[in-house]
Amino acid sequence: MSDDLLVLDNLAVGYGSKVVVDRVNLSMPRGSFVGLLGPNGSGKTTLLKTIVGIIPALGGAVRFQKLNARPPVMGYVPQRETLDPIFPLSGFEVALMGTCGRVAPGRRIGRAERAWTLQCMEQTGVANLAKVKYSELSGGQKQRVLIARALAAKPDLLVLDEPTAGLDPNASQALMELLREINAHQGKAILLVAHDLPVVRRYVQWVIWLHGGRADYGPVSKLLSRERVAEILGLDLP
Amino acid sequence: METLREVLAPGFVLRNSVYIGLLVGLTCPLVGGYLVMRRMIFMGIALPQISSCGIAFAFALQGWGLLPHPHGTTEEHALAFGGSMVFTLLSILILTLLEKRRGGSVEGRLGAFYVLAGAWSILLLVKNPFGEHGMLDLLKGEIIAVPNSDLVLSAGVFGFAVIPLILFHKEFLLVSFDPEMATTLKKSVRGWDGLLFSLVGLIVSISVLSVGPLVTFGFLLVPSLIAYQLTRTMKQFLALSSIIGGLSAVVGFVLAYRWDLPVGATDVALLGILLILTFFAKRAATLFGPRCAAKREFPR
Incomplete structure (x- = not known):
């Protein structure tokens, strides 16, 4: 059985008929920590949304390997600004949404699922904010609630869209430490969009780097070496 | 108090009007809350108007001899309900398809639907030979005379619509909150949205038929705006909206009966007063609350 969780086979992504990134070929191993890098407008979010099934692929295929004869479960963490703060929801209510994939329509979310959600909030350090209105939380707290929501889905793959955007350096580092812990101790594969090179270099194992409509993929040590970065960015090294 | 006792007495001659107002007041905010949260308030204005246009169109068809003349109130109301439902659901479908294309402004489209539906309602009624006989009252919301059959039909439709609203909350x-996350959890966003908007259409149609477009819009929107200022969770928000709607309908009826006022307008005016009072109470709590709390915490 293959050790890969996700395979992108000649994938083309974009909106409408406009292709943003073409010919993406890569395999993401189980339990790996992958960063998706690239300049603004390079198609990071588009590729991420195509992988999780929000946007249809324009070509090629996204293939998930089955785990114990079932498709892997995804825990999705969107950019927090995309969630409308008008909804009167507590932190717990937001996190509880992660269990909706397991609870059949029309069925009440049971006690066990509620306890599990609270456990996920404890793990991300926001259990004390369960009753606080989600819209009143700080950026870092919201992000942790959203990660708790993704964990509540009991995912095999955690997918995060710019989780550190807008956070101060301390909050950003604490969040990345949390993700590393989830990856290392729970063995969950993580795919995250980031534009902060030092953060990516420090925490992730593999990198997908989008530039000029192409995707380069490789281990951090190779793809983020000084020479390779200079080559991709077209810089002259002294 | 005496009027309230009289209105709530089982033998009260206009009790069906109280019950129908109560049903609309309890039910409309349950879907209105979703419209407010999804920032689709304009849809709440446009749909009742479109529903009215559907009623006018159904009667126009009958006036032009394209449909048989209804015998009795029940048949008349069934015809009106059919017209209302068809127009409301078709409009929701068209608006959703246009939204998917993401061209132009949503508010512009809803505004156009609203104003066109209003104009066509008037034109269809003016040109209908039966227009002066009851149909105008129906469009205005005839809350006073409600036959038992209509009450039972309305209660059945409201019950049919509320059960899925609670079951699939x-x-x-x-x-509504995060369609992208829903997609990753293998939920059919289009399917659930379709069901939700069908229920919105159903409730709006039967409400317009029972109390008219103005009161329907009032109950869709205002209880939610009041409850929003007082609640912290979605369940509290929907439950309180519904309670406010139901209570306003009964109290509004009592006031209208006491001072001989039009019931629908009294209901909406009462909701407006509640909204203003809640707004100022909330402002006062925000202005003075933290200061009072600070004094308690730091007495010096």
């Missing part, structure tokens, strides 16, 4: 909330 978590699905409706998920696709």
Whole structure:
């Protein structure tokens, strides 16, 4: 059985008929920590949304390997600004949404699922904010609630869209430490969009780097070496 | 108090009007809350107007001899309900398809639907030979004379619509708050949205038929705006909206009966007063609350 969780086979992504990134070929191993890098407008979010099934692929295929004869479960963490703060929801209510994939329509979310959600909030350090209105939380707290929501889905793959955007350096580092812990101790594969090179270099194992409509993929040590970065960015090294 | 006792007495001659107002007041905010949360308030204005246009169109068809003349109130109301439902659901479908294309402004489209539906309602009624006989009253919301059969029909439709709203609350909330997350959890966003908007259409149609477009819009929107200022969770928000709607309908009826006022307008005016009072109470709590709390915490 293959050790890969996700395979992108000649994938083309974009909106409408406009292709943003073409010919993406890569395999993401189980339990790996992958960063998706690239300049603004390079198609990071588009590729991420195509992988999780929000946007249809324009070509090629996204293939998930089955785990114990079932498709892997995804825990999705969107950019927090995309969630409308008008909804009167507590932190717990937001996190509880992660269990909706397991609870059949029309069925009440049971006690066990509620306890599990609270456990996920404890793990991300926001259990004390369960009753606080989600819209009143700080950026870092919201992000942790959203990660708790993704964990509540009991995912095999955690997918995060710019989780550190807008956070101060301390909050950003604490969040990345949390993700590393989830990856290392729970063995969950993580795919995250980031534009902060030092953060990516420090925490992730593999990198997908989008530039000029192409995707380069490789281990951090190779793809983020000084020479390779200079080559991709077209810089002259002294 | 005496008027309230009289209105709530089982033998009260206009009790069906109280019950129908109560049903609309309890039910409309349950879907109105979703419209407010999804920032689709304009849809709440446009749909009742479109529903009215559907009623006028159904009667126009009958006036032009394209449909048989209804015998009795029940048949007349069934015809009106059919017209209202068809127009409301078709409009929701068209608006959703246009939204998917993401061209132009949503507000512009809803505004156009609203104003065109209003104009066509008037034109269709003016040109209908039966227009002066009851149909105008129906469009205005004839809350006073409600036959038992209509009450039973309305209660049945409201019950039919409310059960899925309660049963599938978590699905409706998920696709409204975060459709992308819903997709990753293998939920059919289009399917759940379709069901939610069908229920909105059903409730709006029967409400317009029972109390008219103005009161329907009032109950869709204002209880939610009041409850929003007082609640912290979605369940509290929907439950309180519904309670406010139901209470306002009964109190509004009592006031209208006491001072011989039009019931629908009294209901909406009462909701407006509640909204203003809640707004100022909330402002006062925000202005003075923290200061009072600070004094308690730091007495010096």
